[in-house]
Amino acid sequence: MTAPGFLSPTGVEIAFVLTGLVTLGAALVAVTTKQLVHAALWLVVALGGIAVEYLLLTAEFVAWVQVLIYVGSIVVLLLFGLMLTRAPVGRSPDADSGNRWVALAVALAAAATLVTVVVDAFRTAWIDLDTPQGSTQAIGEALFRHWVLPFEALSLLLLAALVGAIVVSRRRGGPDASDAQDASDAQDAQDAPDARGAVAPEEER
């Protein structure tokens, strides 16, 4: 198979490279900025860039899922986490730890190795983008015909993770529990008296 050369890029390739540069820049700023909230916002740019790359690769359904779940919920969760841990709004000089230069060396070595291997292995591979590969219909048929069991297992995993997150982050009634938390606990107890009846006496202590 004679692959087209690198010197005459197609329009899709030019768009891909430009979006890739934006994505890489946003990712770099996200891991190096000293303003914590800005890191999460730059992550939005990087994830949106990756969604555009999915669209250019004709993986349309994955692109929308990326926008909905990553940009829509995961970044919001991260912002919640930053604010609940009282992240400073301005510049925080101690955002990076002391082993930054070691980390830089490791990352550069990993990048050099991976790029060398990947370029050497797939220099002549050519993706034919004429027929879309990731329409919603195709993905849905594959997902619910061949991947039903993993899909259901995944839903169980999500449920377990949800319950686990609630259990881990719930504040046990201690002497230093804030009033707001007590109020919400009381509200919960009013909402579901039967379900919490068994554990309520323990929490009184």
Next chain:
Amino acid sequence: MHLVYPAVLAALLFSIGLYGVLARRNAVLVLISVELMLNAVNLNLVAFDVWLRDTLRAGQSLTLFTIAVAAAEIGIGLAIVLQVYRNRAGSNVDELRDLAEPPPTPTGAGAGSDAAEADADKAEAAA
């Protein structure tokens, strides 16, 4: 499109995420870097799926699964970070040294001070 473009982009994104995981001190920022690494892997999966024209759509299905697992991971991770923040008023990962081996001290005095520190930590945790 050449397969090299998405593959190289994924490799570079993975390296940027690796740098973030190693260099960041705030636990939430470490989670952000982990998200970047997961996205690099997702991009690889989609690119190779489109390249191979897989009839089972294995790459894109796995991408969807990875996104769901990432959502679960970020939920659990943030819950743990919040709990750590509540217990010790900070979420810097390089201060979480409870499970670290104490540095080897040849003299008995050093070990004694370590034990005293551990006692102090216990008292702090109990308070």
